[in-house]
Amino acid sequence: EMIKGGKISLVVVNSGNAKCFTGQDGIDDCEKTIEFASEITNIPSSEIATASTGVIGRKMPMDIILPLVEESISKLEHNAESSTDAAKSIMTTDTYHKEFAVETEIDGEKVRIGGITKGVGMIAPNMGTMLCFLATDAVISSEMINKALKSAVNRSFNMIVVDGDQSTNDTAILMANGNSGVEVAKDGEINEDFQEALDFICISLAKMMARDGEGATKFIECKVNGAKDENDAILASKSVISSSLVKSAIFGGDPNWGRIVAAVGYSGCEMNQDMISVSVNSDDGKEAILVDKGKILAFEGTDELNSAEEIMQEKTVNIVVDLYQGDASATAWGCDLTYDYVKINAEYTT
Structure with a gap:
C-alpha cells in the first residue's frame, strides 16, 4: 500500500x-x-x-x-562491507549470510545486479520465511521490474522447499537506480540477457537458502524431464522435493525410489507408471538408474543399488525423473529432513 x-x-x-x-x-x-x-x-x-x-x-x-x-x-554506506552487514542483520535461523552479484553485457555495456536474502525455515514460497532484496543499475520502469522479477521468482524462490510451510512474510524486492544508463526493456519486453542474469542471481540465492535449510545435512535437486507441459513438470519436481518421506530417506542415505515415484504420482501431473524413469547422481559424476521406463533396476544386491547408496552419502543428491509425456522440464531444490529440524522448531520461541 x-x-x-x-x-x-x-x-x-x-x-x-x-x-x-x-x-x-x-x-x-x-x-x-x-x-x-x-x-x-x-x-x-x-x-x-x-x-x-x-x-x-x-x-x-x-x-x-x-x-x-x-x-x-x-x-x-555504499560499499561491499555494508552489503554483507545487511545480509547478516536479516538472518534468523540461517547459519550463514547469503549474498550474490552478477554482471552482464547488453549491447556492449555492463549492467550489474546484486542481492541478499535470508530464510531457511518455513520455506515453501508461493512467493519461504524468506526475504530477498535486489538492486540493479539498469534503466527499467517499475512495470517492467515487476514483470522481470515475477518471472525470475517463479524459476527460483518458488521452486525451493525446506519444510512445506509457507511463510506469512515472503518478500522479494528489486530496485533499479539507472546508473548504468542501459535500457533493459523495450516495447514491453525484457532484454533476454538481463532476464537471464536476474534468473541466475535469484536461482543462486534460492539454492543457498535450500542448502542452509534448518537442520539440513544434504542439498537435494530434483529435475523432471519429459513432462506434458511446464505446469506438470513444476508439480512433479516440487512434489518430490516437498515429500517428507523422500527428505527423510535422503537423510538416512536410503535410495527409496518408491517414495519418489509416489510423490510424482500424487502431484497431479500426467504420468504412466510403465514409462517413468528415475535416477540419482552426484556432482562428481556418479550415477545410478533406479527405474528405467517402469522397470525397477535397483533391487537388493545389484550394482545399481550399491551405486545409489553410495551417492546418497554425498552432501548433494540430484534426482532426475523422466516422464516421457512431452518435452517440458522443471527443476526444484530442497534439503533433507533431520532430527535437528524438529529440535530447532520445537524450541523456536522457548
Missing part, C-alpha cells in the same frame, strides 16, 4: 519479529516506522518499504525498534 507508486528509495527491515497477525496495531506500527524513517532521511514515505521476519503474532516493541532504525540509518 505504501509503495504502490512503484518507487522505492529505502527499505526498513527487521528480523526476530514477523509483525504479522497483529491486527491494526501492526499496521499502525508499520506506518510509524515509515514516518520515522522518512523524517530522518527526508525520503518521502511513499518511497519507503518495510519488511519483517521472525515470530508470528507478537507486537513490535517500538520503543526498541525506532532507536535501532535511527542507528541503522546512520551506518548506511
